[in-house]
Amino acid sequence: MNKFDRARGVFKSCMENEYSSFYRNLYAGRLAAGYSLDTEREWQRIPLLSKADIIAVPCLKRIFVPYQRIDEVWSTSGTTASGICTVPRIELRHIPLESNAVGRTYLCFHLSANRQRMYLPDPSVKIMVADRGNLEATAALAARFGIDAIAAPASAAIAIAPHLRARMDLANIRKIQLIHERCTLLQLRALEGLYPQARIVSYYAVTEGGGMIAISPENPPTEHPLAVNPLPDAYVEIIDGDGTVLGSDGDVGELVVTTLDEKVLPLIRYTTGDRARIVVRDQPLFEVIGRVAEERVKIGGGEVVLSEVERVLSELKHPEIMDFEAVVTEEDAAGIPTPKLTITLLCSEDADASRASEIASHIAEGLRVTADKTYADGERKGVFAPLQCIIERYGGDTGRKRRFLTDARGT
Amino acid sequence: MRMYISPRAPKEVLDYAQAEANDSGRHANHAEGSCFPLSWNLPPGADLGEYEWVLNGFDTKDLPSINLVPVRRDEPWETIDAHLNRFGAEYLLGIMPTLWQLEVRFHAALRRSGIPVMMVPPINLASVPSLFAQFPIHTVLTPLRYLPELRTLLPSRDPHYMTILGPSDAPIECSPGGKVSQEVHLVPGMVALFQCETLAARPTTGFHPSDRFIWEWENDRLYVTDPAARFTRLMLPRHYTMREETCDCGRTLTLTEAV
Numbered sequence: 034m035n036k037f038d039r040a041r042g043v044f045k046s047c048m049e050n051e052y053s054s055f056y057r058n059l060y061a062g063r064l065a066a067g068y069s070l071d072t073e074r075e076w077q078r079i080p081l082l083s084k085a086d087i088i089a090v091p092c093l094k095r096i097f098v099p100y101q102r103i104d105e106v107w108s109t110s111g112t113t114a115s116g117i118c119t120v121p122r123i124e125l126r127h128i129p130l131e132s133n134a135v136g137r138t139y140l141c142f143h144l145s146a147n148r149q150r151m152y153l154p155d156p157s158v159k160i161m162v163a164d165r166g167n168l169e170a171t172a173a174l175a176a177r178f179g180i181d182a183i184a185a186p187a188s189a190a191i192a193i194a195p196h197l198r199a200r201m202d203l204a205n206i207r208k209i210q211l212i213h214e215r216c217t218l219l220q221l222r223a224l225e226g227l228y229p230q231a232r233i234v235s236y237y238a239v240t241e242g243g244g245m246i247a248i249s250p251e252n253p254p255t256e257h258p259l260a261v262n263p264l265p266d267a268y269v270e271i272i273d274g275d276g277t278v279l280g281s282d283g284d285v286g287e288l289v290v291t292t293l294d295e296k297v298l299p300l301i302r303y304t305t306g307d308r309a310r311i312v313v314r315d316q317p318l319f320e321v322i323g324r325v326a327e328e329r330v331k332i333g334g335g336e337v338v339l340s341e342v343e344r345v346l347s348e349l350k351h352p353e354i355m356d357f358e359a360v361v362t363e364e365d366a367a368g369i370p371t372p373k374l375t376i377t378l379l380c381s382e383d384a385d386a387s388r389a390s391e392i393a394s395h396i397a398e399g400l401r402v403t404a405d406k407t408y409a410d411g412e413r414k415g416v417f418a419p420l421q422c423i424i425e426r427y428g429g430d431t432g433r434k435r436r437f438l439t440d441a442r443g444t
Numbered sequence: 445m446r447m448y449i450s451p452r453a454p455k456e457v458l459d460y461a462q463a464e465a466n467d468s469g470r471h472a473n474h475a476e477g478s479c480f481p482l483s484w485n486l487p488p489g490a491d492l493g494e495y496e497w498v499l500n501g502f503d504t505k506d507l508p509s510i511n512l513v514p515v516r517r518d519e520p521w522e523t524i525d526a527h528l529n530r531f532g533a534e535y536l537l538g539i540m541p542t543l544w545q546l547e548v549r550f551h552a553a554l555r556r557s558g559i560p561v562m563m564v565p566p567i568n569l570a571s572v573p574s575l576f577a578q579f580p581i582h583t584v585l586t587p588l589r590y591l592p593e594l595r596t597l598l599p600s601r602d603p604h605y606m607t608i609l610g611p612s613d614a615p616i617e618c619s620p621g622g623k624v625s626q627e628v629h630l631v632p633g634m635v636a637l638f639q640c641e642t643l644a645a646r647p648t649t650g651f652h653p654s655d656r657f658i659w660e661w662e663n664d665r666l667y668v669t670d671p672a673a674r675f676t677r678l679m680l681p682r683h684y685t686m687r688e689e690t691c692d693c694g695r696t697l698t699l700t701e702a703v
Contacts, residue, residue: 091578092578092579093578093579100534100560101558101560103560104555104560104561105551105560105561105562105563106560106561106562106575106579108562108564108568108571108574108575116574117571117574119574119575119578119579121560145542145547145563147547147548147551147561147563156493156494157492157493159492159497161497161512161545162542162543162545162547163542163543164542164543164565164567166504166541166542166543166567167504167543169507170504170507170510170543171504171543173507173510174499174510174511174512174543177511177512178497178512
């Protein structure tokens with residue numbers, strides 16, 4: 034059954050079901066009578082919905098089943114500043130069992146055991162859930178539990194590594210299942226070094242868009258190791274700023290996902306806010322490379338976005354750099370408030386802190402900004418460094434700091 | 445005075461418990477830490493798929509003795525079942541530390557009654573008002589320590605609070621009205637002592653002992669034995685006085701914190 038056949042069935046029940054006023058309101062006036070939903074052009078008449086659109090409709094008004102059928106209500110963390118979104122779920126969608134063939138005992142971060150069952154439907158797979166509250170205790174328990182796999186955001190899998198290493202051989206970890214946050218190339222390389230025997234599997238999931246959307250292929254392309262394939266019931270599009278669907282390899286735009294078999298919120302063309310690249314259109318294969326609305330800062334004569342910092346750092350090929358934090362502050366340069374970008378490089382234990390300024394020069398070169406700016410203001414003369422690097426040992430909870438953070442004065 | 449609180453316990457279990465006590469000369473003591481002092485083994489031939497792993501303590505500070513122990517996924521959570529039967533609540537919010545590993549059992553308890561599962565880890569307490577705005581949540585299940593913060597977050601709401609205490613935790617004195625009930629768990633998810641609606645409404649803190657265990661009371665101390673022999677004559681750390689009375693709920697024993 035192709036996508037249009039499946040979507041037609043879902044659309045029909047959305048429009049006819051007694052509980053589906055949400056869908057009737059959504060499509061009213063947009064989809065003309067006789068709408069057959071059997072061409073790409075008609076598909077693209079399905080309205081695009083953002084997180085704000087979904088939040089605007091109370092949770093119980095956007096289900097078309099009796100509430101008793103709701104299995105679980107998920108809520109997002111609200112860290113993207115767009116508010117907390119609650120999403121009901123029925124019969125969690127599973128990914129294929131063969132994807133779970135490696136790893137029988139999981140340490141799972143930041144995901145409820147019920148939700149983790151979506152990834153691991155085999156009940157004989159054991160799951161220990163944890164958060165980053167006490168990594169020492171978590172590692173001790175995990176070692177006693179005999180884990181051989183980790184499902185976690187990359188930053189948590191990196192952070193727990195030294196604690197686990199003190200208690201078990203990390204070569205016993207056979208699988209790292211990356212969830213929740215986008216993994217960077219830097220983090221991927223760090224994970225490959227820390228867990229030498231682990232198969233690293235990347236997932237893409239959106240709570241508001243139906244949960245699990247895509248999974249990394251068995252052999253991802255070498256130059257795009259974090260590329261993922263959509264699951265059979267997930268339809269993925271990449272659109273430009275005007276909403277036009279892009280279709281060539283290498284095109285970059287906003288990722289839009291539609292889940293066809295989702296029981297509660299099917300057939301929502303959800304604009305994720307994530308920026309993605311089409312890697313191989315025909316497979317299809319795509320990779321998420323950042324957020325659409327990236328913060329931009331002007332420093333040292335150039336404009337910098339976070340994904341550029343990420344790209345430059347991964348191209349530097351310093352294996353000791355595992356992740357980074359970026360903070361923008363406003364400093365005094367001869368009486369003129371001037372933006373300054375401080376990049377904290379989170380490194381393994383063998384990192385040499387004295388190389389910070391050398392690395393800062395390389396980053397400035399890669400970002401095409403000036404590392405040192407000479408100023409003269411009357412009697413005051415000096416050098417202002419708009420970009421500074423600090424080398425720190427990896428501490429763990431960094432996932433949410435990979436965006437520009439401004440200090441209290443702002444910039 | 446020694447008194448068996450659970451006369452309906454199978455004789456062979458009581459005999460076993462008595463023999464254990466005679467052999468060791470003393471009871472196991474829960475007061476040595478917040479962790480359950482015994483390890484539990486799966487029964488021979490047990491199907492692993494039917495078990496989940498829960499923490500045998502409440503606090504990761506007890507690292508040397510804390511462990512994960514197997515519990516059947518469908519093991520009853522009798523206070524939730526009773527509460528849902530009593531109030532017919534349609535939405536119940538659970539707030540539980542992730543490391544307690546209780547989600548699967550919470551999920552099983554609610555799905556038996558067709559109740560959607562809503563869980564928030566304590567780190568995300570700030571999202572609770574948003575859930576209340578979207579769902580008519582009747583009851584919140586939470587460790588007692590989060591009660592003050594929840595009441596601050598929900599100043600205009602008045603849900604029932606089912607609060608979880610560890611065996612060492614001091615209960616609070618409840619205000620009349622019965623909106624806060626307290627239950628003492630042996631390990632997270634295993635109810636030992638609980639308050640029915642009548643006890644929750646009393647100003648003094650009283651509990652009923654769970655029917656699932658064999659209880660002994662001696663000199664203000666409580667000893668608990670599992671009929672499935674997972675633990676035997678475990679002494680609870682707090683002191684209780686015992687009163688035989690007929691409660692409105694039909695139970696005949698009330699345990700009150702000894703002063």
